[in-house]
Amino acid sequence: MALQFSPQAEAKISDLCRRYPNTQAACLPVLHLAQDEFGYLSEEVLELVATRLAVPSSHVFGVATFYTMFHREPVGKKVLMMCTNVSCMLTGAYETLRKLETRLGIKAGQTSADGEFTLIEEECLAACADGPAMICGDRYFLRLTADKVDAALDACRKLPAQHGHHPSHHSDKKH
Amino acid sequence: MPADRNFKIVTRLFGVENANRIDVAMSHGAYKRLQPAFAMQPQALVDEVKKSNLRGRGGAGFPTGMKWGFIPKGADTVYLVCNADESEPGTCKDRELLFWDPHLLIEGMIIASYALGCKHAYIYIRGEMIREAAVLQKAVDEAYAKGFLGREQQTAIGSVKIDLTVHRGAGAYICGEETALLNSLEGKRGWPRLKPPFPAVKGLFGKPTIVNNVETLMNIPFIVEHGGQKFAEVGTGKSGGTRMLCLSGHLKSPGVFELPIGITFRQVIDEVCGGTHSGKRVKAVIPGGSSMPPLDASELDVPIEFDALMNDPRIKPVQYKPGHNFELAPGKPLRAMAGSGGIVVMDEDTDIVAVCARIMRFYAHESCGQCTPCREGTGWMAKICTRLADGYGQPGDIDLLSSIAYGIAGNTICPLGEAAAWPMMGFVTKFRPDFEARLAQSRGLPPAGYHGAHP
Numbered sequence: 001m002a003l004q005f006s007p008q009a010e011a012k013i014s015d016l017c018r019r020y021p022n023t024q025a026a027c028l029p030v031l032h033l034a035q036d037e038f039g040y041l042s043e044e045v046l047e048l049v050a051t052r053l054a055v056p057s058s059h060v061f062g063v064a065t066f067y068t069m070f071h072r073e074p075v076g077k078k079v080l081m082m083c084t085n086v087s088c089m090l091t092g093a094y095e096t097l098r099k100l101e102t103r104l105g106i107k108a109g110q111t112s113a114d115g116e117f118t119l120i121e122e123e124c125l126a127a128c129a130d131g132p133a134m135i136c137g138d139r140y141f142l143r144l145t146a147d148k149v150d151a152a153l154d155a156c157r158k159l160p161a162q163h164g165h166h167p168s169h170h171s172d173k174k175h
Numbered sequence: 176m177p178a179d180r181n182f183k184i185v186t187r188l189f190g191v192e193n194a195n196r197i198d199v200a201m202s203h204g205a206y207k208r209l210q211p212a213f214a215m216q217p218q219a220l221v222d223e224v225k226k227s228n229l230r231g232r233g234g235a236g237f238p239t240g241m242k243w244g245f246i247p248k249g250a251d252t253v254y255l256v257c258n259a260d261e262s263e264p265g266t267c268k269d270r271e272l273l274f275w276d277p278h279l280l281i282e283g284m285i286i287a288s289y290a291l292g293c294k295h296a297y298i299y300i301r302g303e304m305i306r307e308a309a310v311l312q313k314a315v316d317e318a319y320a321k322g323f324l325g326r327e328q329q330t331a332i333g334s335v336k337i338d339l340t341v342h343r344g345a346g347a348y349i350c351g352e353e354t355a356l357l358n359s360l361e362g363k364r365g366w367p368r369l370k371p372p373f374p375a376v377k378g379l380f381g382k383p384t385i386v387n388n389v390e391t392l393m394n395i396p397f398i399v400e401h402g403g404q405k406f407a408e409v410g411t412g413k414s415g416g417t418r419m420l421c422l423s424g425h426l427k428s429p430g431v432f433e434l435p436i437g438i439t440f441r442q443v444i445d446e447v448c449g450g451t452h453s454g455k456r457v458k459a460v461i462p463g464g465s466s467m468p469p470l471d472a473s474e475l476d477v478p479i480e481f482d483a484l485m486n487d488p489r490i491k492p493v494q495y496k497p498g499h500n501f502e503l504a505p506g507k508p509l510r511a512m513a514g515s516g517g518i519v520v521m522d523e524d525t526d527i528v529a530v531c532a533r534i535m536r537f538y539a540h541e542s543c544g545q546c547t548p549c550r551e552g553t554g555w556m557a558k559i560c561t562r563l564a565d566g567y568g569q570p571g572d573i574d575l576l577s578s579i580a581y582g583i584a585g586n587t588i589c590p591l592g593e594a595a596a597w598p599m600m601g602f603v604t605k606f607r608p609d610f611e612a613r614l615a616q617s618r619g620l621p622p623a624g625y626h627g628a629h630p
Contacts, residue, residue, distance in 0.1 A: 129430045
């Protein structure tokens with residue numbers, strides 16, 4: 001069966017489209033919605049978004065690949081965004097990042113073997129005065145020095161998954 | 176006369192429990208400035224903002240009232256867009272403002288929309304601000320429910336209805352540049368546009384558009400309540416009001432503070448933030464986000480004010496090669512700028528070359544790729560500066576870095592080119608001995624497979 005948005009997502013898309021003079025402008029919000037719904041933006045999902053908004057799929061592909069928060073590959077249940085930019089670097093962010101990598105057994109940019117976490121070395125999160133800073137969904141982990149990594153990971157494990165995880169969609173990944 | 180340090184305009188509700196709930200915000204006066212504003216003619220509001228000397232808080236410091244005045248007379252559709260894409264490294268004020276007092280922003284945007292003739296305003300909020308986007312959306316929903324948005328309001332020019340939409344970005348620093356932001360809001364890649372035409376003439380969906388920063392718009396209700404004159408008096412020189420300053424790095428008490436415009440770097444570092452956390456001397460300060468040329472320890476008695484940072488002779492000119500000033504206009508050397516209010520303090524143990532390399536990697540990552548000098552130049556500066564920091568510098572690297580920067584500045588569609596080039600030239604100008612020392616310790620060519628290690 002072809003991929004479809006849930007009725008709830010459909011309703012949100014209709015509402016979104018009313019807030020702009022054309023459907024193309026709803027591209028970013030609908031891609032966010034699609035990612036929440038399907039977990040990541042496969043080619044199939046991009047086609048669905050393009051069809052729904054009546055814009056060329058090449059346009060949707062161009063947009064989805066421009067922005068770093070849109071995932072073109074499956075990601076972990078939770079995405080850890082660890083800032084290493086200047087203010088956080090000065091307060092120890094690289095030590096924190098290395099500890100995260102060690103604990104998760106991965107490098108930044110990868111997903112842990114249990115599928116729980118994707119670790120991303122992030123650019124400035126606008127939490128400079130409380131660096132080193134990491135976000136996991138809507139949760140901030142501030143002044144996250146390396147010694148606090150274990151406690152932070154424990155807290156993150158208890159958070160709900162951020163994006164929809166439809167096993168069927170993940171297993172039939174074609175590209 | 177500048178305000179005292181306890182005078183607050185935009186942070187009055189910081190620390191107040193549930194301040195971002197509309198009932199709590201209204202008990203502190205939120206939306207009370209709407210009726211007085213609607214009783215005025217739109218042009219009178221624009222004039223009041225001109226009188227206030229309010230200058231854009233996003234980084235450029237452009238006079239807000241003058242910008243508003245650029246909207247062509249008689250335009251049928253006008254858009255107001257709030258730039259909440261705060262991403263400039265070292266800057267963390269808008270995120271706090273959005274969290275603590277979203278209703279002040281909404282109130283400011285309703286007044287600004289009325290003044291500009293805008294029927295539908297947008298807030299472009301940075302994608303990574305997941306918590307703040309939820310807070311803001313809830314606040315907008317509450318304002319709709321109360322009828323401040325989406326319902327006809329009686330005004331001096333008849334019935335007016337204003338809508339407001341929160342639009343999330345998706346991870347792209349470049350979307351903080353206003354024309355990239357407009358493209359992103361139109362559902363496109365965040366590619367900056369050539370100017371002119373300026374957004375005030377041809378902006379969002381091809382219509383006249385004003386793009387203002389979060390903090391800028393949050394000052395509007397105060398101006399309505401107390402008058403532009405009062406706001407100008409609170410400031411200093413041609414800069415009205417207070418300023419949000421973000422203090423980070425090697426400080427004992429870092430934080431986000433609303434302070435009088437004109438306070439000096441040394442006063443903020445020593446008196447507001449308690450000095451460095453190590454007690455050691457300050458070596459370098461990024462004055463207003465990482466795209467600004469840094470200051471050294473001898474340049475910290477300058478007031479943190481737009482014009483002073485550009486013109487004060489106590490700040491040494493930035494050079495593109497030894498003995499040659501980089502000029503913004505003939506006879507006008509680049510010194511520094513107040514930028515976004517993001518002040519990053521580094522103590523004397525700081526590895527300046529590694530910091531500079533990290534900043535260069537940021538701009539290389541965020542270059543949108545449209546203009547060759549920026550796309551290629553930022554990448555080369557990142558690679559060369561990183562190898563230098565890692566101990567694999569090559570003879571001539573220091574001058575090469577400055578020369579690449581010089582080749583970028585002024586040769587790109589948008590200011591991201593300058594944002595990378597200015598700090599590059601600035602760090603080499605002010606901290607050349609650090610670069611020389613690192614080069615002197617070079618271990619030669621990097622090993623096979625080297626891609627630039629973490630610092």
